Amino acid sequence: MTISIKEVEHVAVLARLQLKENEKEKYARHMGSVLQYVDKLNQLDTEGVEPLDHILPVFNVFREDQVKPASNREEILANAPLVEAGQYKVPKII
Amino acid sequence: MNFETVIGLEIHVELKTRSKIFCSCSNEFGAEPNTNVCPICSGFPGMLPVLNQQVVEYAIKAGLALNCEIADYCKFDRKNYFYPDLPKAYQISQFDLPICKKGYLDIEVDGVKKRIGITRAHLEEDAGKLVHQGTISSTPFSLVDLNRSGVPLLEIVSEPDLRSSKEARAYMEKLRSLLLFAGVSDCKMEEGSLRCDANVSVRPYGQKTLGTRTEIKNLNSFRAVEKAIDFEVQRHIEAIEDGEELIQETRTWEEDQQITRSMRSKEEAHDYRYFPDPDLPPLRISREWVNDLRLSMPEMPEQARERIMDQFGLSAYDAGLLTLSPDLLAFFDECTHYYHDGKIIANWMMGEMSKLLNQKNLDIGQCRIRPAHMAEMLNLIDQGRISGKMAKEVFQVMFDTGSSPEAIIKERGMEQISDEATLEKIILEVIANNPGAVEDYRNGKKKATGFLVGQVMQATRGQANPALVNQILARKLNS
Numbered sequence: 001m002t003i004s005i006k007e008v009e010h011v012a013v014l015a016r017l018q019l020k021e022n023e024k025e026k027y028a029r030h031m032g033s034v035l036q037y038v039d040k041l042n043q044l045d046t047e048g049v050e051p052l053d054h055i056l057p058v059f060n061v062f063r064e065d066q067v068k069p070a071s072n073r074e075e076i077l078a079n080a081p082l083v084e085a086g087q088y089k090v091p092k093i094i
Numbered sequence: 095m096n097f098e099t100v101i102g103l104e105i106h107v108e109l110k111t112r113s114k115i116f117c118s119c120s121n122e123f124g125a126e127p128n129t130n131v132c133p134i135c136s137g138f139p140g141m142l143p144v145l146n147q148q149v150v151e152y153a154i155k156a157g158l159a160l161n162c163e164i165a166d167y168c169k170f171d172r173k174n175y176f177y178p179d180l181p182k183a184y185q186i187s188q189f190d191l192p193i194c195k196k197g198y199l200d201i202e203v204d205g206v207k208k209r210i211g212i213t214r215a216h217l218e219e220d221a222g223k224l225v226h227q228g229t230i231s232s233t234p235f236s237l238v239d240l241n242r243s244g245v246p247l248l249e250i251v252s253e254p255d256l257r258s259s260k261e262a263r264a265y266m267e268k269l270r271s272l273l274l275f276a277g278v279s280d281c282k283m284e285e286g287s288l289r290c291d292a293n294v295s296v297r298p299y300g301q302k303t304l305g306t307r308t309e310i311k312n313l314n315s316f317r318a319v320e321k322a323i324d325f326e327v328q329r330h331i332e333a334i335e336d337g338e339e340l341i342q343e344t345r346t347w348e349e350d351q352q353i354t355r356s357m358r359s360k361e362e363a364h365d366y367r368y369f370p371d372p373d374l375p376p377l378r379i380s381r382e383w384v385n386d387l388r389l390s391m392p393e394m395p396e397q398a399r400e401r402i403m404d405q406f407g408l409s410a411y412d413a414g415l416l417t418l419s420p421d422l423l424a425f426f427d428e429c430t431h432y433y434h435d436g437k438i439i440a441n442w443m444m445g446e447m448s449k450l451l452n453q454k455n456l457d458i459g460q461c462r463i464r465p466a467h468m469a470e471m472l473n474l475i476d477q478g479r480i481s482g483k484m485a486k487e488v489f490q491v492m493f494d495t496g497s498s499p500e501a502i503i504k505e506r507g508m509e510q511i512s513d514e515a516t517l518e519k520i521i522l523e524v525i526a527n528n529p530g531a532v533e534d535y536r537n538g539k540k541k542a543t544g545f546l547v548g549q550v551m552q553a554t555r556g557q558a559n560p561a562l563v564n565q566i567l568a569r570k571l572n573s
Contacts, residue, residue, distance in 0.1 A: 014365055016176055053169045058375040065111050065148035068118035071132045086127045087225065087237035090178040 003032045095335070097296045099327050100304055101256035105269060106247050107279040108220065108287040109152045115219050115246035116143030116186065116374075123285050127225075127239035135219075135244035137181025143373050145170075149246040150377065152278040153193045153217050154387050156248055159276040159394060160212050160269075162197030164384050169376040170217070173366045178238050179222040187249075189368040192216035193377075199272060200396075201264040202414075210265050211253030220245035242286075248278075254293070254304070259323035263316050266290060267418065271395045274419050283315055290319055296330040305330065306340040310354055312347045322347040326354050398423050406436025415444055421458045425465050432469030442468065446486060450493045462496035463489075471499040478512045478559055479503070512559040514566065517550075520558070521566050524549045535571055543567060 008028045012019050019027065073086055082089035114121050117134035134141040157164050171189040197212035222243040224236045250269065256262045270281045270288060281288040290313045295305040310326055313319045326345070333340050345354040393401075395417040402423075403413045416426050422443070429439045447468075451461060471488060474480045480488060480503060491502045503509045511517060524546055525532055535542040543564070550563050 010365070014174075014367070053370045053376050054372065054374075056375060059378045061144060061375045062147035062150070063118070063144045065113050065146050066118060067113045067120045070119050070130050071136075073128050073131070076128065076131055076133070076136055082235075084235075084237060086129075087239050088128075088178070089235050090238055092226065092234050092236045093178055093224070 003028050096299045097331050098299050099257055100254050100295050101262050101323060102254040102293040103252045103262060103265060104291040105250045106289045107273055109149055109246040109248060109278055110280050111146055111148045111246055113146060114244035115146050115149050116244055121245050125241055130241045136240050145374060151387060153248050154384060155276045156273055156278045157194030157215055158388055158391060159272045160197040160199055162194035162212060162215060164379060165191060165193050167378055168193045170371045170374040171368045172371050173368055175366060179224050185218060186371055187218035188216035199268050201268050203260050203264050210255045213251045213253050215248055215250040218247050218249060220247045259320040262323055263320050266316060266319060271418050275392060275394050292323055294323055294326045296327055306342055309344045310347055311344060318347055321352060322354055408436060408440055412440045416440060425458055428465035429469045432466050433472045438472060446489050463492045467492055467498050474499055480510050484508055510559050511554055511557050512562055517558055517562055517566055520553050521550055521570055525570060
């Protein structure tokens with residue numbers, strides 16, 4: 001299982017990562033070997049096996065539609081790097 | 095060349111549960127920023143979302159209202175993308191197994207009926223809200239309010255069956271009315287609880303393949319939907335005729351300039367790497383559950399329309415308007431408990447009442463007039479205690495104050511004078527004071543009665559019963 005530099009670049013864009021040229025090659029090798037390892041699964045005969053959506057045989061876990069008190073705003077915002085007027089302050093994105 | 099327009103709509107509705115979809119924070123609109131938030135909807139690490147059962151029931155009801163198949167089995171998936179209003183950097187949504195699919199609704203445009211397919215309706219969580227400080231170009235920052243993060247959404251995707259902006263609007267109006275009747279959302283476009291994205295393309299008539307499609311966002315009113323589609327269709331046609339290449343992209347509607355503007359190209363942005371959310375066990379929806387919900391469905395607009403046409407002889411058009419929202423229909427129905435003629439009620443609702451509501455930009459839910467008071471006013475007209483003209487004045491006061499018509503006419507001395515003796519006395523005075531007009535009348539100028547009636551109305555400040563005045567005046571002049 002090999003992965004191309006182009007695919008690494010695409011994944012880097014999606015993950016908002018800036019990679020140097022030598023890093024691209026390194027990650028292509030790393031990701032390739034991870035995929036190669038996982039590819040072993042394809043050697044199994046899965047004929048007639050339904051895809052598994054969830055690992056536990058559990059369904060319909062619900063909560064009642066009831067409101068509970070919200071968190072304290074100052075506490076929730078305490079870890080934010082920048083706060084203004086009770087809100088998270090972030091670089092402008094249009 | 096003649097072109098055919100092809101439109102599909104993606105509509106997001108916020109479901110009107112008390113709490114959010116995956117946590118117990120309040121789902122109220124308009125609270126102070128970040129006061130309806132908790133570690134779950136703020137995307138803190140290690141939190142466990144738990145599904146609100148009411149959300150599932152509302153989604154099933156919406157599906158039934160839209161004639162959808164309700165899934166036996168469905169699950170939630172993570173849709174991965176980075177945006178500051180999405181604290182987990184993924185949105186919990188449904189990818190390949192939506193809760194509802196294969197539905198339809200019927201629309202009517204210019205007397206032509208048409209069935210519009212609904213591909214699917216799936217559940218997801220809403221994102222937070224980005225607030226830009228000052229003007230968008232002057233500040234390098236945005237503020238994030240997460241009150242909306244985790245509000246339950248149902249995204250309803252239509253087939254590309256719509257062929258004009260008018261059909262698109264009719265589809266939205268019908269969808270809104272169905273969801274309002276089903277009682278699953280308040281569908282307020284101005285508060286964002288009903289939002290619309292439009293996919294638009296054009297192709298030469300007869301061509302089988304679809305043209306290049308663009309997606310328009312930020313459509314916040316029925317009018318914007320119509321205008322933006324018209325603009326975009328024209329832009330596509332001009333590009334094709336000028337031999338320019340159209341690109342598949344997302345565009346935003348600029349309300350103040352009445353144009354669409356490119357937001358971003360889709361190629362890179364569209365890779366959401368969906369996978370099943372391991373935090374949320376899948377759903378098994380039994381047919382018993384669906385049937386129980388089906389039995390709990392209220393009367394839907396089509397049934398109501400038939401019923402009021404049958405019962406009160408209303409036209410299809412009037413009945414259609416009265417069944418646009420459950421509030422309108424409830425007002426009408428309540429009026430009919432106190433007044434017999436549905437047509438007259440409908441005329442007042444569609445005429446005077448909707449005029450006053452529009453002037454104040456209110457909807458019927460905010461109207462101060464009570465149905466029983468409207469019926470009382472109609473009865474007063476029938477009893478001859480107020481004229482149709484006076485009724486409009488009374489109606490305005492009812493609209494402004496919420497008072498009963500009986501109280502208003504008492505308080506303002508507006509009651510119509512229908513007492514013969516009183517009118518006779520006034521008429522005799524008018525005849526005595528206007529010998530010229532009386533002379534004219536007796537010389538064959540029948541028009542002179544108009545003047546004399548006018549004098550009587552003036553003397554009574556418009557309160558004389560006009561039919562009686564005419565009757566008595568004719569008797570006196572001819573005697």
